Amino acid sequence: xxxxxxxxxxxxxxLRDYVTEADVxxxxxxxxxxxxxxxxxKGGRVVIFQRETESKGECEExxxxxxxxxxxxxxxxxxxxxxLKSLEIEEKINKIRWLPHQNAAHFLLSTNDKTIKLWKVSExxxxxxxxxxxxxxxxxxxxxxxxxxxxxxxxxxDLMVEVRPRRIFANGHTYHVNSISVNSDGETYLSADDxxxxxxxxxxxxxxxxxxxxxxxxxxDLTEVITAAEFHPHHCHLFVYSSSKGTxxxxxxxxxxxxxxxxxxxxxxxxxxxxxxFSEIISSVSDVKFSxxxxxxxxxxxxxxxxxxxxMEKGPVETYQVHEYLRSKLCSLYxxxxxxxKFECVWNSNDSVIMTGAYNSFFRMFDRETGRxxxxxxxxxxxxxxxxxxxxxxxxxxxxxxxxxxxDSLDFSKKILxxxxxxxxxxxxxxxxxxxxxxxxxVNAENQ
Amino acid sequence: MFSKGTKRKFSDGGEEISEEGLLGxxxxxxxxxxxxxxxxxxxxxxxxxxxxxxxxxxRSVLIANTVRQIQExxxxxxxxxxxxEAFCSAGQSPSERLVATEVLCRSREQDAEPxxxxxxxxxxxxxxxxxxxxxxCSVSVRDTVSNVYLAGRMGQCWEKNELSGIERDEEVLEDSxxxxxxxxxxxxxxxxxxEGPKTIGQVxxxxxxxxxxxxxxxxxxxxxxxxxxxxxxxxxxxxxxxxAPKMGPYDLLDSLGPSHGSPSIxxxxxxxxxxxxxxxxxxxxxxx
Numbered sequence: 001x002x003x004x005x006x007x008x009x010x011x012x013x014x015l016r017d018y019v020t021e022a023d024v025x026x027x028x029x030x031x032x033x034x035x036x037x038x039x040x041x042k043g044g045r046v047v048i049f050q051r052e053t054e055s056k057g058e059c060e061e062x063x064x065x066x067x068x069x070x071x072x073x074x075x076x077x078x079x080x081x082x083x084l085k086s087l088e089i090e091e092k093i094n095k096i097r098w099l100p101h102q103n104a105a106h107f108l109l110s111t112n113d114k115t116i117k118l119w120k121v122s123e124x125x126x127x128x129x130x131x132x133x134x135x136x137x138x139x140x141x142x143x144x145x146x147x148x149x150x151x152x153x154x155x156x157x158d159l160m161v162e163v164r165p166r167r168i169f170a171n172g173h174t175y176h177v178n179s180i181s182v183n184s185d186g187e188t189y190l191s192a193d194d195x196x197x198x199x200x201x202x203x204x205x206x207x208x209x210x211x212x213x214x215x216x217x218x219x220x221d222l223t224e225v226i227t228a229a230e231f232h233p234h235h236c237h238l239f240v241y242s243s244s245k246g247t248x249x250x251x252x253x254x255x256x257x258x259x260x261x262x263x264x265x266x267x268x269x270x271x272x273x274x275x276x277x278f279s280e281i282i283s284s285v286s287d288v289k290f291s292x293x294x295x296x297x298x299x300x301x302x303x304x305x306x307x308x309x310x311x312m313e314k315g316p317v318e319t320y321q322v323h324e325y326l327r328s329k330l331c332s333l334y335x336x337x338x339x340x341x342k343f344e345c346v347w348n349s350n351d352s353v354i355m356t357g358a359y360n361s362f363f364r365m366f367d368r369e370t371g372r373x374x375x376x377x378x379x380x381x382x383x384x385x386x387x388x389x390x391x392x393x394x395x396x397x398x399x400x401x402x403x404x405x406x407x408d409s410l411d412f413s414k415k416i417l418x419x420x421x422x423x424x425x426x427x428x429x430x431x432x433x434x435x436x437x438x439x440x441x442x443v444n445a446e447n448q
Numbered sequence: 449m450f451s452k453g454t455k456r457k458f459s460d461g462g463e464e465i466s467e468e469g470l471l472g473x474x475x476x477x478x479x480x481x482x483x484x485x486x487x488x489x490x491x492x493x494x495x496x497x498x499x500x501x502x503x504x505x506x507r508s509v510l511i512a513n514t515v516r517q518i519q520e521x522x523x524x525x526x527x528x529x530x531x532x533e534a535f536c537s538a539g540q541s542p543s544e545r546l547v548a549t550e551v552l553c554r555s556r557e558q559d560a561e562p563x564x565x566x567x568x569x570x571x572x573x574x575x576x577x578x579x580x581x582x583x584x585c586s587v588s589v590r591d592t593v594s595n596v597y598l599a600g601r602m603g604q605c606w607e608k609n610e611l612s613g614i615e616r617d618e619e620v621l622e623d624s625x626x627x628x629x630x631x632x633x634x635x636x637x638x639x640x641x642x643e644g645p646k647t648i649g650q651v652x653x654x655x656x657x658x659x660x661x662x663x664x665x666x667x668x669x670x671x672x673x674x675x676x677x678x679x680x681x682x683x684x685x686x687x688x689x690x691x692a693p694k695m696g697p698y699d700l701l702d703s704l705g706p707s708h709g710s711p712s713i714x715x716x717x718x719x720x721x722x723x724x725x726x727x728x729x730x731x732x733x734x735x736x
Contacts (some may be wrong), residue, residue: 089502224509281510281514332484
């Protein structure tokens with residue numbers, strides 16, 4: 001955003017770089033088959049992409065490499081106002097979760113800070129024609145002009161995607177909703193805010209069950225909040241929630257109605273060597289995900305991603321450093337609030353690779369089998385369509401290679417917070433501010 | 449770079465100290481400087497999030513926990529008592545640090561449950577530390593084991609402590625204080641907010657007199673003002689006040705930093721002399 005020092009003309013260069021706040025993507029989610037990809041943004045809109053299934057000639061041998069194109073766009077949430085507290089309620093979509101596919105229509109849940117909505121996405125490619133009492137434009141016909149009766153028939157028409165709100169789950173939360181998770185039973189889902197977790201039935205909007213409540217009697221005593229929650233992928237009675245103190249609690253709903261008491265608590269003892277005033281902040285878990293197998297948990301805190309075994313509570317089984325070079329910069333990151341950024345983390349389809357975001361448009365992938373990590377970049381200017389992503393490196397000492405980025409050159413405004421991995425294939429969707437990047441793994445040369 | 453407008457580079461704390469001799473003391477001093485700066489920063493963040501539309505509770509909790517941690521450590525260190533030393537030391541260089549925590553407690557927080565719950569409160573206001581308490585909104589300095597905790601409803605607790613503390617110390621002040629106190633009780637909603645500027649005014653007024661800055665009238669005005677100037681105060685402190693030579697609350701904080709190694713520190717933990725001086729000052733204010 002340079003300024004023309006001598007030109008008397010108005011400098012418009014800043015307009016190029018200006019990103020409409022409302023376009024910033026705030027959540028990304030594939031559906032269970034991976035054919036649909038939904039994104040939510042700060043302006044309360046949801047955009048659904050659909051994968052093209054037609055194989056195009058030369059692409060056949062590479063397997064399905066259909067591209068994702070916009071399928072539907074709709075306004076999910078509007079800005080609202082809480083009159084009691086005189087506070088605005090943001091329309092930003094915090095999370096989207098797809099329901100399991102049961103019939104021709106698709107259903108998804110989208111939530112902002114306060115209200116969860118169930119949307120039905122359906123296609124219409126036929127319409128009835130030949131009404132007796134209405135003409136083609138829908139105007140009522142004069143009865144006297146009707147001379148014979150006919151039966152309306154369905155005629156094919158251009159594909160139309162209709163999105164309608166089917167349920168609105170409102171007034172369930174006093175605090176900001178940070179997670180929703182659909183249960184494996186297909187009938188219920190949970191929603192978690194900073195202090196409480198509620199369980200809803202998908203068909204019932206005027207009632208929800210509170211299953212976790214960590215609000216202290218005296219708000220002065222509050223020291224810990226809920227940061228994320230998820231149902232177990234297979235066991236409909238189990239769910240996990242993470243906290244700002246870095247603990248994970250596994251709860252069994254069969255034990256009691258109110259699951260304040262956990263079944264298991266996963267906590268890593270603090271490393272006394274690394275202790276600082278920021279220790280607690282960086283230990284806060286920003287995201288938690290069950291593995292597809294249901295055996296492991298993946299968590300993200302500020303500097304690491306950790307894999308936990310559900311059978312072992314005393315510590316993670318694997319820890320990966322995302323950007324350890326930031327440890328010495330924690331104070332500055334605290335000052336500019338970056339230390340509070342909430343990064344998401346995801347598993348690949350067979351739980352062998354985990355991925356999470358970082359700064360400077362970088363994201364990291366870790367291969368669990370080899371333990372190695374790689375840094376990739378989601379940035380328009382360094383990747384063209386169909387170009388191979390090259391790995392990046394942050395220079396932290398030793399021999400400096402070309403292309404290495406110094407820690408002080410990192411752009412902390414370009415953060416990769418939200419991402420999704422296709423449930424079956426190696427296709428990833430990365431949200432970088434207002435851009436969505438979709439990367440696909442190309443099958444190698446064996447087929448060529 | 450990612451740091452906005454910071455003049456402090458304490459992230460490289462260890463590197464800047466490479467001299468021999470006072471190495472140990474300077475390291476400690478640097479650490480406490482850093483710690484103090486962190487405390488100030490945290491308190492500002494807490495205050496600022498009162499101003500936001502709806503503060504992020506997680507962030508607020510984490511910041512509040514950090515503040516608590518620092519305060520606990522400082523209490524164990526015995527650093528709090530340094531605060532009162534500040535009265536004695538004149539000619540403190542203007543601090544770059546920003547905040548009197550006092551102001552931060554004064555947000556327009558009205559019983560906001562979902563808002564930031566964290567407000568600094570304290571128990572057992574001690575006599576000698578009246579000004580320190582107001583400005584730092586902290587535990588009584590003497591008692592290093594006292595409870596420092598962040599309180600949600602700061603209104604009642606705060607007011608009670610403050611009033612009682614002040615009444616005990618300043619007989620001269622008592623009348624004026626009670627007078628304004630009554631005003632506060634009438635308007636319960638603004639209870640929280642009106643208290644701030646009054647006390648701030650008091651503090652500023654006190655120090656203004658002490659340093660011979662603009663006459664006592666302005667101090668009096670501040671003293672009896674009912675206007676909610678909490679934002680103004682914060683603003684002035686963030687901007688204009690930094691260059692002021694008068695000894696504001698942040699000067700107290702400033703003295704905390706270098707106090708560890710600085711020879712200008714009065715070694716006496718007993719601050720009775722401070723109190724007498726304070727008495728004298730208040731007499732001047734009220735007397736005029």
